[in-house]
Amino acid sequence: MGFWSAVLLPLLICLLLFVGFFSHSEKLVSVPGIMLWLQFAGAILGVMGSLLLPMLIVFIAYSVNSIEHKADTWKSLFSLPIAKWSVYAAKYAYAFFLVLLCLMLFVLFTIGFGNLLSVLKPTLKFNEYHMESTLAQVYLKLFLSSLGILSIQFLLSLLFRDFLKPMGIGFTATIAGVILAGTDWKYAYLFPYSHPMLTVKSTLPHDIGKGSGIPELSVDLFTKDIFVSLGVAVVVFILGYFIVLKKSVK
Amino acid sequence: MVISTEGLSFNFGNQQVVKSLSLQVPKGSIYGFLGPNGAGKTTTIKLLLNLLKTDQGSIHIFDKELQSNRVAILSEIGSLIEQPAIYLHLSGKENLMNRALLLRVSEQRVDEMLALVHLKDAAHKKAGKYSLGMKQRLGIALALLSDPQLLILDEPTNGLDPNGIIEVRELLIRLVTQHNKTVFISSHLLAEVERMATHVGIIDKGELLFQGSIKDLEAISQPQVQVELENTVDAANFLKKHGFNVIDISDNSLSIPYTSKTQMGEINTLLNKNGYMVYSIHKIHKDLEKLFLDITQNA
Numbered sequence: 014m015g016f017w018s019a020v021l022l023p024l025l026i027c028l029l030l031f032v033g034f035f036s037h038s039e040k041l042v043s044v045p046g047i048m049l050w051l052q053f054a055g056a057i058l059g060v061m062g063s064l065l066l067p068m069l070i071v072f073i074a075y076s077v078n079s080i081e082h083k084a085d086t087w088k089s090l091f092s093l094p095i096a097k098w099s100v101y102a103a104k105y106a107y108a109f110f111l112v113l114l115c116l117m118l119f120v121l122f123t124i125g126f127g128n129l130l131s132v133l134k135p136t137l138k139f140n141e142y143h144m145e146s147t148l149a150q151v152y153l154k155l156f157l158s159s160l161g162i163l164s165i166q167f168l169l170s171l172l173f174r175d176f177l178k179p180m181g182i183g184f185t186a187t188i189a190g191v192i193l194a195g196t197d198w199k200y201a202y203l204f205p206y207s208h209p210m211l212t213v214k215s216t217l218p219h220d221i222g223k224g225s226g227i228p229e230l231s232v233d234l235f236t237k238d239i240f241v242s243l244g245v246a247v248v249v250f251i252l253g254y255f256i257v258l259k260k261s262v263k
Numbered sequence: 264m265v266i267s268t269e270g271l272s273f274n275f276g277n278q279q280v281v282k283s284l285s286l287q288v289p290k291g292s293i294y295g296f297l298g299p300n301g302a303g304k305t306t307t308i309k310l311l312l313n314l315l316k317t318d319q320g321s322i323h324i325f326d327k328e329l330q331s332n333r334v335a336i337l338s339e340i341g342s343l344i345e346q347p348a349i350y351l352h353l354s355g356k357e358n359l360m361n362r363a364l365l366l367r368v369s370e371q372r373v374d375e376m377l378a379l380v381h382l383k384d385a386a387h388k389k390a391g392k393y394s395l396g397m398k399q400r401l402g403i404a405l406a407l408l409s410d411p412q413l414l415i416l417d418e419p420t421n422g423l424d425p426n427g428i429i430e431v432r433e434l435l436i437r438l439v440t441q442h443n444k445t446v447f448i449s450s451h452l453l454a455e456v457e458r459m460a461t462h463v464g465i466i467d468k469g470e471l472l473f474q475g476s477i478k479d480l481e482a483i484s485q486p487q488v489q490v491e492l493e494n495t496v497d498a499a500n501f502l503k504k505h506g507f508n509v510i511d512i513s514d515n516s517l518s519i520p521y522t523s524k525t526q527m528g529e530i531n532t533l534l535n536k537n538g539y540m541v542y543s544i545h546k547i548h549k550d551l552e553k554l555f556l557d558i559t560q561n562a
Contacts (some may be wrong), residue, residue: 033374093366094334
């Protein structure tokens with residue numbers, strides 16, 4: 014379930030955008046290549062950073078853990094001759110992999126559909142500019158910025174059997190994060206749920222589509238919010254292990 | 264001793280659910296762990312599997328301390344706790360293959376297990392569509408998969424039909440007699456345990472009331488002859504005159520301690536010949552509650 018959501022989400026969103034660009038191609042003919050790419054990738058990044066990525070993580074963290082809750086298999090997993098640490102780390106690694114996979118697919122599909130547009134509609138200037146490496150860097154930063162949330166949501170989903178608690182906490186925190194980052198609050202970088210939004214904000218030039226000059230794209234990979242995100246990820250991950258160790262399997 | 268605990272205690276909050284338990288499970292035994300619902304059986308089993316942290320006392324399995332040899336010990340244990348833990352969206356075989364992957368067991372072994380628990384025909388059916396008995400059998404197959412030395416089964420015959428219960432019983436007896444395994448099995452049914460166990464431990468309210476071989480138990484759980492007839496009071500007086508010790512009288516039946524089949528026949532003939540019509544006469548075992556009473560009173 015988690016796996017397919019990680020695959021289908023990028024596919025669907027990129028496909029949708031592709032259809033949108035394809036059907037409105039006449040209006041976009043005059044747009045220079047770099048702006049075209051920025052609009053295309055930026056539309057996805059905007060949604061991803063604000064809401065979609067945190068919610069996707071909530072869902073992935075839930076689905077990885079709920080499969081054991083539902084089947085009541087925690088007790089049998091923990092009574093196998095396997096170190097508890099391995100069970101815990103393997104579960105986390107899979108959630109980690111799913112988020113990584115999803116974001117990699119976003120890069121792949123963005124570039125793929127962009128190039129497909131350029132083939133199908135040669136009038137569009139998609140071939141004038143290449144942003145593969147920039148895009149990859151943006152998504153790498155997005156990935157790093159989301160790890161704090163992943164650790165927190167993973168732990169919540171491990172501890173709570175139902176969907177509502179981790180979902181409710183994750184959703185509320187995400188909204189708060191978006192507001193904090195959106196209002197440029199000074200300490201937003203300390204709040205994990207603000208990190209994806211901060212990443213998107215720091216990467217995308219604010220004047221997309223206004224057509225005033227060629228925007229400069231630069232990705233500063235290691236900003237302080239990324240360090241906070243990584244720090245939270247590691248601390249919560251290790252903390253989670255000790256909670257699992259302490260927690261008796263009911 | 265395969266399992267040996269000393270002063271094992273466990274609390275849920277303020278409530279002490281396991282009290283200073285000292286279990287002794289010898290190698291090659293079928294140890295019936297008997298007790299009513301809520302007596303602490305499942306909790307004890309979870310302690311034995313290191314799923315719950317021991318508050319007090321020690322657990323040794325295969326003569327090794329559990330906490331510090333967890334992985335080595337668990338690699339020789341197969342377990343089934345409460346409802347079997349099965350992925351409902353996978354087929355029976357996929358469930359076993361999944362576990363086989365974790366335990367590094369061959370596919371051939373998986374097929375053997377499917378055949379053993381008679382799930383070969385349903386191997387590719389989704390486990391969610393299995394009946395309760397089939398799930399239970401799949402759970403037993405999962406427990407047996409790694410060919411463990413010790414099987415810990417929590418009420419494995421729950422939800423099985425009479426045929427299934429007999430099959431499980433015969434399987435367990437075969438494992439112990441032919442493959443020299445040890446089985447630790449919990450149940451709330453005395454009759455069920457009596458049929459296969461070589462050793463018995465009885466637990467109530469977290470306390471071990473009795474532990475010993477099945478012979479020791481039989482000495483306590485004196486079976487009785489129950490006779491169903493009318494005029495029970497007259498019949499009881501009559502039997503007493505003939506030297507039978509009537510221990511219980513109700514409106515429509517009376518009970519005498521069982522000694523032998525011949526004695527049962529004698530009672531029957533005696534009553535019938537003297538005008539007491541016997542509706543039924545049979546041997547009964549004390550139920551658990553009565554047994555508990557006896558044990559606690561004798562202690």
